[in-house]
Amino acid sequence: MQLSIQSLAAIAIDLQSGLSQRDRFQRLINSLRQLLSCDAAALLRFEGQQFTPLAIDGLTQDVLGRRFALGDHPRLEAIARAGNVVRFPATSDLPDPYDGLIPDHGSLKVHACIGLPLFAEQDLIGALTFDSLNPMQFDRFSNEELRLIGVLAAGALNNALLLEMLEQQSFTPLTTTSANSTGAPEEMIGLSPLMQQLKREINIVAASDLNVLITGETGVGKELVTRAIHQKSSRASKPLVYLNCAALPESVAESELFGHVKGAFTGAIQHRIGKFELADNGTLFLDEIGELSLSLQAKLLRVIQYGDLQRVGDDHNKRVNVRILAATNSDLKQAVVDGLFRADLYHRLSVFPIVVPPLRERVSDIALLAGFFCERCRIKLGLSQLTLPPATLARLEHYAWPGNIRELEHAVYRAAILARATQNSTELELLPAHFNLQAESLPDTVNTALPETIIQADLATMTQHFQRNVIYKTLAECDMNWAAAARRLHIDSGNLHRLAKRLGLK
Template sequence: MSFLLDTFGDSQNALLDTVLDLTACLPSRERYTRLLAALSRVVGNDACALLRCRGDVLVPTASQGLNAEVMGRQFRPEDQPRLAAALASRKPVRFPADDSRPDPYDGLLLNDSGGRLQVHSCVGCALYSEDDLFGVLTVDSLAPGAFDGIEDRVFEIFASIAAVAMRYETFISALEALANHRGLVSRELVREALLRGGRMLGESPLMRDLNREIDIVARSDLAVLLTGETGVGKEVVARTLHARSRRADQPLVHVNCAALPETLAESELFGHVRGAFSGANADRSGKFELADGGTLFLDEIGELPLSIQAKLLRVLQFGEIQRLGSDKNHRADVRIIAATNRHLAEEVKAGRFRADLYHRLSIYPLHVPPLRERIEDIPLLAGHFLDQARVRLGLDRVQLASSAVEALTRYSWPGNIRELEHVILRAALRASSRGSSVMLQVEDLAIGGMSAPKRVPEVESASGTSRSLAEAVADLQRQEIRAALDRSSQNWSEAARRLGLDRSNLHRLARRLGIK
C-alpha cells in the first residue's frame, strides 16, 4: 500500500491530467495517447497499448513503445492466449517472466528491428464500463518482475479511465451518426416537399375502389406493387399509401430506378464506405438507410439491372443492408412500395426480371387505372390543374369553356394525367396573352399538338346507329368476359386466367362495365 501512495504522490499530476483529458475537447487518438503516457510515467513500463473490441477481433487504438505497424494489425483473442485471459477476467491479469504463453508484442517492440528483445513482464486489464466490455489495456516491460511492487489498483484505475473514454467516444459517435441520419432525412423530406406535390383526385367507381384498397393495405407493412401506364399517377398513390400508414411521420424516400446507372445503383441504394471506388471520398448512406423506419418508393422497378435485383432481394428477405466496400451489415426497417409501367410477369418470362423478386414485391398488387377508363374524373382533375396554372402564371382567374370540357372528356389521353396537366398549363399560358382573367377555349387546348382535340372515332353498330369507339370496345369487353365466365363455369379466377388478367383487375373491370 505504501508503494501505491508513493506512486500517486510522485505522479499525481499525471493522474489528474489524465482525468481532465476526459472532458477536454481532444481527438480520441490524442486522448488515448495522453492516457498511455501518464500510465508510463506512473508504472515505468517499456510498452503499453489500448485495444478496442470490434466484433471478434481487437484493434489497436493507441500504443507506446511499439512499432508503428502494430496500429495496422488486428489481434484475434483465440490466437493470442494472453489477450484472451485478460478479456476473461474483471481483475488485472499478471503474466510472469516464465509464462509459456507467447506475448502478442514479441518482436514488435520499438527499436527492435531484429526481434531480439522479448517481453518479460506483462499485465493485461479488460476495459469494462458497468457490464459493457470495450477492449483491453496491456502493459509490458523488458525486465522480469518489473510490476511486482505495483498494486492491482493502479492498473484498475487506468483501465477504468480508458473504459470511460471509450464509452464516451462510443456515445458521441452514435449521437453524431443519429444527427447525420436525421439531417439527411430532413433534407430529403424538404426536397420531396419542394419538388413533389399533388394529391389523389377522383370520384369515379375505379378510383373509389382504389381508395378502398389503399385503406386496406396501408394499415400493414406489406410490400405493394403499383402497376399502370406512364402518367397515371403511381407516385401520387405511393404518397397516399405512406400518408395513411403507421409510418406517416417517418420519411418517404423516392428512388427513380430508371435513372440509376448500373455502376452507381448499388451505392445509391445501399450506400458506400470511403475508398469503395474511385471518387468515394467519404462514407455515404444509401436510400435504404435514409428510409429507415419509413417507406422506400422504388419507382420504375422494372428498369433495375438484374445484378442489382439479386442484392435487392437479399435486403427484402433478411432486412439487412451492406454498404459497398464494407463487410458490416446494418439493419433497415423499411416498407417497400414499388411501381412499374411494365408487365412484370412477362418480363419474368423473358428473363429480364427475377421471378423471386417479383413475387416478393407483389404481395399486394394495386393497379392504377388509365385516365381513359375514368373519364368522369377529368373535370375534377382539370379544375385542380387550372388552379395550379393560375398560381404559377400569376393570373387572377382561369376557367374552362363547356366546349373545352367536352373536348377533354372525348380525348383518348395516351399520356394520362401527366398529359392532362401539361395540356392545361400550355392552354393557360396561351390564353394569358388575352388578360389576367381567361376562359380556355377548345383552340387553346391543342391536344396532341393539333389546334383542336382529336375525338374518339365513332363506329356504326349493327342496327345502323352511331356510337363511339369506347362504347364499342366496352361492348366487346362485356362479351369476352361473359364468354370466359361461361367457359369457366362462372369461376372468376379461371376466367381471369383465360383472359390473361389479374383476378382483382377483372373484378374492377366487370364492375365498371356493369357485369357485377
C-alpha cells in the same frame, strides 16, 4: 318565417336516409338550392387552410376539382373567419370564387352571395355558399332561418368526418402531410368508381406493413399513390425515400442502394449512407423497379428477405427495417417470363399489387382534374378567373390522354399561356383551340341493322357487331361525350371504354 318547419324537417329526415355520404350531401345541396331559389349552392369542407367542394348544384362540374385556399379567395376567407351568417352586398368589390362558373351564364358576375360557416363545437369544418344573379334574392330570408340550415349541414358534415376517421384508421400526424408547390396538401382527385376503388385499396394496405407493387401507365400518378400509402401508414413520421431505378447508372447503383465505405472504389473518398439506411424505420419508394439489373435484383432480394445489408467495400452487415413500395409502367409478369426479372423478387414485391387506372378509363374525373389544375394555374399566373366552357370540357373528355394526368396538367398550363397571349385579360376562358387536341371521331351516320353476312355468322360476331353500332349511335347522340353515353347505356364509364377498345372502336 319564409322557410317552413316542414321543409326543414324533410331535409333533416333526408339526411338520415340510407345513402352514401356523397349522395347524401348532393341531395342536401339540391334541396337547399331549391328551397332558396338560388342559382348555385355548394357544400365545402375546410381543411389545411383551404375549402374543398363536396357537393355542388348550379355550378360547372370542374368546381368539384378546384381547391380554394383562403389566401387566394377573400370571400371564403371572410366566411371562415366569421362566426355567423355572412351576407355579401351586390356592390361588394371582393371577387367571388364562382364568377364564370355558373353554366349558361358566361361571364356574368354573381350579384348576391351568402356564406354559412359550419362548426363542430368551436372548430371550423366547412361552409355552405349560396349564390344568385338576382341581387335581392336572399333579402327575404332571416339570419335565424339561415342559421337553422347551417346547423343541419354542420351536423351531417361532422358525422361524415367522424365516420371517415373511423373507417380509414389513419395514423398520419398532421405535420407529416406532404405539400405541393402551392402549399396545399397533395391528394388524388377523382370520384369515379375506379378512383373510389383505388382509394379503398390504399386505405386497406396502408395500415399494414406489406410491400406494395404499384403498376400503371406513365403519368397516372403512381408516386402520388406511394405518398398516400406512406402518409396513412404507421411509418408516416419516418422518412419516405425516393429512388428512380431507371436513372441509376450500373456503376453506382449498388452504392446508391446500400451505401459504401471510404476507399471501396476509385472516387469513394468518404463513407456514404445508401437509400436503405436513409429509409430505416420508414418507407423506400423504388420507382421504375423493372429497370434494375439482375445482379442488383439478387442483392435487393436479400435485404428484403433478411433485413440486413452490406455497404460496398464493408465486411459487416447492418440491420434495417424498411417497407418497400415499388412502381413500374412495364409488365413485370412478362419480364419474369422473359428472364429479365427475378420471379422470387417479383413475388416479394407484389405482396399487395395496386393497379392505377389510366385517365381514359375514368373519363368522369377529367373535368375535376382540369378544374384542379385550372385553379393552380390561375394562382401561379396571377389571374382573377380561369374557366373551362362546356365545349372545352367535351374536347378534353374525348381525347385519349396517352400521357394521362401529367399530360392533362401540362395541357392546361400550356392552354392558359396561349389564352393569356390572345385574350389580353386577367379573366381567361380556355377554348378548345388552346389545347390543340385531336378528339376521337365517329362516322356521321350509324346503321344499327345487321347485314345479311353478319346474320349468317356466329352469335358472338353478331353480338359484337350490334354492340359496336349501338355504342356508335349513342356516342353520336351524346355529342361524342363518353361519360354521357355511358350513363345513357347504364354502364360504368371505364367499362364502356374497355368494351369500345375490345370492339376496335378506340
